[in-house]
Amino acid sequence: IYPLIRTEKQVAKVFEDIEEEPGIILYTVVDQKLARGIDERCAAMGLPCVSVLEPVLAVFQSYLGTPAGRRVGAQHVLDAEYFRRIDALNFTMEHDDGQLPANMDDADIVLIGISRTSKTPTSIYLANRGIKTANIPIVLGVPVPESLVNARTPLIVGLIATAERISHVRQNRILGNTSTYVPSDYVDRAAINEELAYARQICTRHGWPMIDVSRRSIEETAAAIVALRGKSR
Structure with a gap:
């Protein structure tokens, strides 16, 4: 070859x-x-x-x-579309997992959700399409940043999943990082349901749409988000 x-x-x-x-x-x-x-x-x-x-x-x-x-x-070809995607990727990596929350109005889309709801991979997929995407984790009992609540430009979408799905993903993550597995609230389904209830409460309070990613691929989740964005314009 x-x-x-x-x-x-x-x-x-x-x-x-x-x-x-x-x-x-x-x-x-x-x-x-x-x-x-x-x-x-x-x-x-x-x-x-x-x-x-x-x-x-x-x-x-x-x-x-x-x-x-x-x-x-x-x-x-290094055209305007190419540089738009690169700009979006740079923005997304800089605003991953709650980083630089002060400038949320610079984002096209902000994804929020509890741990292991595919926020980062979905953000990167959207960025590859030229969409500046930030993501912010929701932690039980911790308010979301005021800069997010006050943001007027981006579409804010909550990602949720079933407790079973999240528990399974979290267990695999723990097992992949350590040889000794100790059960904790991180994988406990009752605790996860509390996290999900808190996330739903936040989204409902602010009128932010939610997408259940339990049975969706990253591509399907991204497509649903893009469709929501089209409706919100």
């Missing part, structure tokens, strides 16, 4: 190796000049070669009625 072949010099180097160990050549070069060069070299050496992308491009061109752009590395 020879990745990132983009020049005639690189092609020549590849064929030096092929001469030593000839075989069937499959290539995904989009530059037509380089592709012709590969075809010609293979023909001269009597080797079969196949452009893997050509049949796919032909189907797209026929269906869309437009020629392929054939720009090398087009998927890595």
Whole structure:
């Protein structure tokens, strides 16, 4: 396998190796000049070669009625959308797990919830879509930051789950970090139900929507949040 072949010099180097160990050549070069060069070299050496992308491009061109752009590395274009995603990722990492709570109005979305309700992975998934997402943990008996209560810009969403689900996830986390497991309120379902009741109380008091993540993947949770955001605009 020879990745990132983009020049005639690189092609020549590849064929030096092929001469030593000839075989069937499959290539995904989009530059037509380089592709012709590969075809010609293979023909001269009597080797079969196949452009893997050509049949796919032909189907797209026929269906869309437009020629392929054939720009090398087009998927890595550093455009405004790319930098928007990077900015969102930086913001999300800086505002993970309750960090920098003072500037919640800079967020597009704020996720809140008790421990192990998928706040961080969901935040990162949303950030990859260019959505600045902060997340703040809800701790039993501890008020949420005033900056969150007073925030006017972001959509604030509470993530909840069943006590059984949270207990299971927490137990796995504990077992993964220590060889000795000692039961505690952290995994006790009755204690978790108290945490969940407190989280629901906070969300209800402030009119923040809640999403049950018990049977949702990260992608499904994110899609539900994006849908809520669309309705709130």
